[in-house]
Structures are given as structure tokens and as C-alpha cells.
Amino acid sequence: MAAHATVVGSGPNGLTAAAVLARAGLRVRVLEAADTIGGGVRTEALTLPGFRHDVGSAVHPAALTSPIFRALGLHRVVSWLNPDASYAHPLDRGPAAIAWRDIDRTADDLGPDGRAWLAMTRPLARHINELVTFTGDQLIRMPRHPLTAVRYGLRVLEQGTGLGAASFRTPRAAALLAGAMAHANTWMPSLASAAAGLLLTAQAHAGGWPVPHGGAQTIAEALAADIRAHGGVIETG
Numbered sequence: 001m002a003a004h005a006t007v008v009g010s011g012p013n014g015l016t017a018a019a020v021l022a023r024a025g026l027r028v029r030v031l032e033a034a035d036t037i038g039g040g041v042r043t044e045a046l047t048l049p050g051f052r053h054d055v056g057s058a059v060h061p062a063a064l065t066s067p068i069f070r071a072l073g074l075h076r077v078v079s080w081l082n083p084d085a086s087y088a089h090p091l092d093r094g095p096a097a098i099a100w101r102d103i104d105r106t107a108d109d110l111g112p113d114g115r116a117w118l119a120m121t122r123p124l125a126r127h128i129n130e131l132v133t134f135t136g137d138q139l140i141r142m143p144r145h146p147l148t149a150v151r152y153g154l155r156v157l158e159q160g161t162g163l164g165a166a167s168f169r170t171p172r173a174a175a176l177l178a179g180a181m182a183h184a185n186t187w188m189p190s191l192a193s194a195a196a197g198l199l200l201t202a203q204a205h206a207g208g209w210p211v212p213h214g215g216a217q218t219i220a221e222a223l224a225a226d227i228r229a230h231g232g233v234i235e236t237g
């Protein structure tokens with residue numbers, strides 16, 4: 001008889017865990033307190049008829065590079081809209097700084113800081129899978145790709161401390177990195193904010209910052225379909 005597993009919460013992490021357990025042959029039951037699944041990745045009709053809004057996450061740089069989403073085949077099931085501009089940082093004066101998916105176009109736009117931007121982000125974007133493996137692994141183990149880990153670690157030290165202030169000559173390049181770092185919701189500069197910002201800028205130039213067609217809820221629905229296809233049940237409310 002198959003073992004049972006109960007997963008509490010149907011956010012993307014709970015659903016992913018449940019999908020892995022269900023695929024491993026366990027009889028999985030997901031218990032969700034809310035009336036709908038998805039947690040922070042829900043889409044709801046909140047305003048005008050025909051409009052659906054993401055109530056939490058909307059843009060998913062990690063989704064295309066996530067090893068577990070790839071293993072579950074989510075990149076094939078969810079339809080991704082991937083704009084040419086991954087993200088932008090508006091400034092009080094002058095045009096917004098834009099992180100294009102095309103790294104050379106970004107560097108051209110940044111003018112005098114283009115070379116510094118390329119030096120910082122290109123090696124990380126080129127080795128995005130190694131970087132995602134490193135940042136997703138337990139940190140207290142020998143990195144599987146030491147060169148990428150060292151490159152990233154040195155940049156995190158640079159940008160996470162006062163040293164980073166000397167990296168760029170213009171506010172536009174500094175803002176482009178700072179905006180990504182701010183996603184860590186912590187002190188800036190700090191090692192944690194630099195780690196998040198550098199990963200996000202690398203993803204901006206590697207897979208891009210895609211939006212799921214139909215809203216974030218489609219990620220939750222795709223995971224739920226996978227769970228059910230492997231015999232799992234989901235109870236809401």
C-alpha cells in the first residue's frame with residue numbers, strides 16, 4: 001500500500017512539493033485554508049469585467065531557470081510571454097534605465113557604464129544554470145561549479161559592501177542593479193540584497209523575466225493538474 005503525505009498550503013512551494021511526492025508514488029493530499037489554490041500566485045477578477053489581476057507575484061524570472069519546474073515540465077505546460085525588456089528603472093531625470101534581454105543592447109544604452117555592466121553580468125548570465133544550481137543548493141557544501149560560485153561570490157562581496165559604489169559612473173547603471181537588489185526586501189547594500197540582485201540581473205539577460213499567459217494562477221493550476229494526474233487530491237476552504 002502506498003504511503004500517505006499531507007501538504008499544508010497550496011502556494012507554489014506546497015504544490016511543487018506535493019507534485020514531487022505524488023510522482024514518487026505517495027498518496028498526496030493538499031490542504032489549503034483559502035477558498036482557491038495558489039497562495040501568492042493567484043489571479044482574480046478584481047475590477048472591470050474581462051480583466052484578471054495577479055494579486056501577488058506577476059513576473060517570474062526564476063520560473064524558466066528553475067530546475068524543479070523544468071523537471072516537472074512546467075515550461076512546456078505554461079505559456080510564457082517574454083518581453084524584449086526584462087525590467088526598467090525610471091529615474092527623476094532622463095530616460096529610464098532598461099535591462100533588455102539582449103545584454104549588448106543594454107550595455108549600449110548604458111553608455112560609459114556599458115563595459116562595467118557587461119563585465120559584471122555576462123559571466124553570470126552565460127552560466128545561469130550553474131548559478132541557479134549554486135544558489136538553490138545548500139550553501140554549506142562544495143559547490144558543483146566552483147568557478148561560477150567564486151565569480152558570483154566575489155561580485156556579491158563587491159556589490160553587497162561599500163565597494164560597489166565605485167562600480168558605475170552613471171546613476172542609470174547603478175539604478176538598474178539597485179532596483180533588482182531591492183527585491184530582497186532587506187538592507188541595501190547587503191550581501192543578501194546583492195545576491196538577489198545579481199541573480200535577477202543574470203536572469204534578465206539569460207531567460208528573461210517572463211509573465212505567464214493568463215496570469216500567475218496558471219502556474220498553480222499547472223502544478224495542481226500534475227498532482228491530480230498522479231492521484232493526488234487538493235482540498236480548499
Ligand SMILES: Cc1cc2nc3c(=O)[nH]c(=O)nc-3n(C[C@H](O)[C@H](O)[C@H](O)COP(=O)(O)OP(=O)(O)OC[C@H]3O[C@@H](n4cnc5c(N)ncnc54)[C@H](O)[C@@H]3O)c2cc1C
Pocket residue numbers: 008009010011012013014015031032033034037038039040041055056057058059060061062
Ligand atoms: C505582492 C507580492 C508580489 C510578488 N511578486 C512576485 C513576482 O513578481 N515574482 C516572483 O517570483 N515572486 C513574487 N512574489 C513572491 C511569491 O509570491 C512568493 O515567493 C511565493 O508565493 C511563496 O510561495 P509559498 O508556497 O512558499 O507560499 P504562499 O504562496 O504564501 O502560499 C502559502 C499557502 O499556504 C496556505 N496556508 C497557510 N497556513 C495554512 C494552514 N494552517 N492550513 C492550510 N493552508 C495554509 C495559504 O493560504 C497559502 O495559500 C510576490 C509576493 C507578493 C506578496
